[in-house]
Amino acid sequence: MAREQHDYDDIPGTFVFDQERSRQGFGINMFCMSLMKDENRKAFKANEAEYLKKFNLTPAQTDAILKRDYNRMLELGGNIYFTAKLGATDGHSFRHLAAVMTGSTQEDYANMMLAGGRSVEGNRSKSGKYNKPVAAKAAKKPAKKAKAKARAKSRSKRG
Amino acid sequence: MARIIAGVTSSHVPAIGAAIDNHQTEEPYWKRVFSGFERSKEWMRQAKPDVVILIYNDHASAFSVEMVPTFALGCAAEFPPADEGWGPRPVPVVKGHPELAAHIAQSVILDEFDLTVVNKMEVDHGLTVPLNLLFGSPKEWPCPVIPLAVNVVLYPPPTGHRCFMLGRAIRKAVQSYPEDLRVVVFGTGGMSHQISGPRAGLINSKFDKAFLDNLSKNPQKLARMPHLEYMREAGAEGIEMVMWLVMRGALDDKVDEVYRFYTVPASNTAVGHIILEPHRGKKAAGKGKKPAGKLKRAAARAKAEVRRSK
Numbered sequence: 001m002a003r004e005q006h007d008y009d010d011i012p013g014t015f016v017f018d019q020e021r022s023r024q025g026f027g028i029n030m031f032c033m034s035l036m037k038d039e040n041r042k043a044f045k046a047n048e049a050e051y052l053k054k055f056n057l058t059p060a061q062t063d064a065i066l067k068r069d070y071n072r073m074l075e076l077g078g079n080i081y082f083t084a085k086l087g088a089t090d091g092h093s094f095r096h097l098a099a100v101m102t103g104s105t106q107e108d109y110a111n112m113m114l115a116g117g118r119s120v121e122g123n124r125s126k127s128g129k130y131n132k133p134v135a136a137k138a139a140k141k142p143a144k145k146a147k148a149k150a151r152a153k154s155r156s157k158r159g
Numbered sequence: 160m161a162r163i164i165a166g167v168t169s170s171h172v173p174a175i176g177a178a179i180d181n182h183q184t185e186e187p188y189w190k191r192v193f194s195g196f197e198r199s200k201e202w203m204r205q206a207k208p209d210v211v212i213l214i215y216n217d218h219a220s221a222f223s224v225e226m227v228p229t230f231a232l233g234c235a236a237e238f239p240p241a242d243e244g245w246g247p248r249p250v251p252v253v254k255g256h257p258e259l260a261a262h263i264a265q266s267v268i269l270d271e272f273d274l275t276v277v278n279k280m281e282v283d284h285g286l287t288v289p290l291n292l293l294f295g296s297p298k299e300w301p302c303p304v305i306p307l308a309v310n311v312v313l314y315p316p317p318t319g320h321r322c323f324m325l326g327r328a329i330r331k332a333v334q335s336y337p338e339d340l341r342v343v344v345f346g347t348g349g350m351s352h353q354i355s356g357p358r359a360g361l362i363n364s365k366f367d368k369a370f371l372d373n374l375s376k377n378p379q380k381l382a383r384m385p386h387l388e389y390m391r392e393a394g395a396e397g398i399e400m401v402m403w404l405v406m407r408g409a410l411d412d413k414v415d416e417v418y419r420f421y422t423v424p425a426s427n428t429a430v431g432h433i434i435l436e437p438h439r440g441k442k443a444a445g446k447g448k449k450p451a452g453k454l455k456r457a458a459a460r461a462k463a464e465v466r467r468s469k
Contacts, residue, residue, distance in 0.1 A: 007387050008314075013358030014395050018314040022224060029224045036244060071356060080355035080396075081219040081312060088244050098359050098427065109360060113424045117351075117362025124391050133366065133392060 012126050013102075015074040025077015027055040028065065032082035035089045044089065070101050161259070161333045161340035165206060166406040166414070166435045167199070168346040168374070169292050171215060173284040174426035176248055179291050192430055195420035196292045202418060202434060203293050208343040210256050211304045212263075212329065213286055214405045215347045216311045218243070220283035227313050228275035230325065233282075233306035234260040241281035250287045250296070256303035259336055263305070266332035272325050282306055289347045292432070311348065311399040315386055319401045323382040326408020333409075346406030350421075352428035353394030361394040362429050367421065370400065371433055375416045378407045413438035 008016045015021070022029075031052065034040045044051040052062050064072035065086070073083050087097045099106045112118060124130050178189045220241040222228065235255050240247040264276050286306055294301055307329075310316055317325075326344070333342050350370065353361040370393075373381045382404055389398040414435040423429045 008390055011358070011391050011395070013356050014353070014390070015356050016314050016390065016395060017312065017355075022313050026224055029219075033219060033223045036242070074355055079219070079224075079312060082224070085219070085244060094354070094426070098354065101355065102357055102359050112360055113362075113427060116364070116423055117427075117429070118353075118358065118360040120361060120363045120366070120392060123358055123361060130391060 010126050010130065012123055015071070017074070017077075017079040021074075021077040022079075023077070025061075025073075025079070027057045028061055028073055028076065028078040029082040031055040031057070031065070032078070032085045035085045041089050068100070070097055074101075161210075161336040161338060161342055163330055163333055163344055163409055164208065164341045164436070165417075166344045166346065166410045167289075167293060167433070168349075168403045168406060169196075169289045169432045170349055170425065170428060170430045171285045171288040171347045172425045172428045172430065173218075173243075173288070175430075176284045176288045176291065179296060180249055191422055192425050193292075195422055195430070195432060198418060199293055199420070199432065199434060200295055203343075206343060207341070208302050209340040210259055210302055210342045211290075211345060212307060212333075212342060212409075213289065213304050213345040213347065214307045214309060214402045215282075215285040215289070215345075216399055216402065217308050218283055218285055218312070221280050221308070222310075224313075227310050228277075228308070229310045229317050230272065231275040231277045231280075231308040232260060232264055233277050233280055233308070234264060235278050235280060238280055238282045238286075238304075238306060240287055241283040243283050247281075248284065248287055250291065251299050253282055253286065253290070253300060253306070254303045256305050259333075259338075259340065259342075260305045262336050263329060263332040266335060267325065267328040270328040270331065272328050277308070280306070280308075285347060289345055293345075307405065309402050309405070311402065314398075316398060316401055318386070319384050319404045320382045322401045322404040323378065323408035326405040326410075329405070330409040344406045344409045346403035348399035348402050349393070349397060350400060350429040350431035351393035351397045354396050354427050356395070358394070360427060361397075362423055363392050363394070363397075364421075364423060364429060366392045367429050367431055371419060371421065371431060374403060374407055374433060375414060375435060378404065378412075381407070407435075410435055411437045415439060 003020060035044065048066055052065060061076050064076060070083055074080065084094060084097060087094065095106045095110060099109045102109060175192065178184055183189050184193045220243055233255055234257055236257050237255055238253040240250055264274055268274055290300060290304065350367040351361065351363040353359050370381065386398055389400060393400065415438050417434040417436050420432040421430065
């Protein structure tokens with residue numbers, strides 16, 4: 001069954017860890033969680049493909065893990081707080097994972113962060129429908145007006 | 160009667176904890192971050208809370224994907240630091256306040272917030288890093304801490320409005336507790352950051368600053384912000400800022416902003432921090448909300464300095 005589309009699927013470069021991905025990725029995340037134990041890290045390192053058989057993974061998920069394709073793991077239901085444990089098992093820093101996921105080098109990624117991070121401009125929307133910030137604009141409204149509006153809105157919404 | 164004397168928010172970036180544990184706080188990169196909390200630690204010494212209620216999220220430490228409670232209240236007598244893969248952080252065991260926690264659970268569940276009660280739980284950097292930032296690195300934490308873990312890892316987290324209203328219910332619970340306790344509420348996490356996928360590294364200072372402004376002056380507006388906007392503007396993981404609204408809901412509508420600090424980056428994240436106290440109008444004297452003289456002076460001092468630094 002094709003993945004149900006959500007409003008947040010319009011955000012570029014982002015795999016939201018939602019209920020559907022959580023359902024599909026249970027095995028990936030439980031595998032990553034198992035790496036919290038030293039004996040499991042050793043068993044995994046000794047024979048990765050064999051170790052992965054315990055987690056009821058799809059062939060695509062197994063492949064993504066063996067290839068350390070971190071974006072694919074996210075797409076198939078892995079969550080970053082869990083997949084980061086695989087990175088740590090490999091002895092990699094988080095910066096290494098960030099470089100892999102963003103198709104960058106560690107140095108370029110670190111420099112981007114030092115320079116203030118990745119800009120949101122041009123990174124809001126795949127469809128281009130949401131290229132303007134909503135929050136920043138509204139924040140400039142005088143507080144009084146916004147409050148009155150809020151009251152009216154909450155009256156109409158929550159009866 | 161117990162009362163909430165202030166609300167504090169702070170990021171809980173794991174690398175901040177690592178910098179403390181590895182004695183790197185004097186390095187220029189980290190000094191920029193830590194220097195922003197010097198005044199806050201002084202403020203905290205003056206405020207001397209009896210209890211902290213700390214809103215945070217677990218990062219695949221206490222809760223895996225096997226169980227994902229939306230709101231989990233720590234009711235235990237103590238909470239050991241979790242092993243996050245490098246051994247537990249060398250920080251003191253967090254002592255709870257089981258009596259107040261039980262009272263809060265009893266009260267807010269009847270107010271229709273169906274909390275999960277947790278009587279055994281380890282706590283990760285999400286909880287211990289903010290304690291370090293506000294209390295430094297003492298041998299024992301100076302007061303008991305009640306952890307409230309919020310799911311912001313598995314979408315959807317509770318809405319901002321729900322978080323805000325839970326804060327309201329917690330305030331009511333605290334105010335109906337018979338013992339005379341001074342309580343500070345922490346909202347942690349944020350600010351803008353994305354650590355997953357090709358868009359990782361996203362930072363949006365404009366959004367963050369507007370968020371801080373609204374947190375002080377117009378929290379009702381923030382409470383209506385949809386999840387999509389957090390994720391689009393502040394990064395997929397920036398959605399954890401909904402937790403700040405629990406803290407904000409626990410305060411009066413009108414507050415005084417005592418201190419604010421913002422810097423980019425700490426590892427992948429924009430660091431934001433704010434201290435809010437109940438508003439003290441000119442006629443506040445005699446209404447029971449008057450702070451201790453010391454605290455008032457500290458607040459005035461901090462305010463003056465904030466003004467100067469603007």
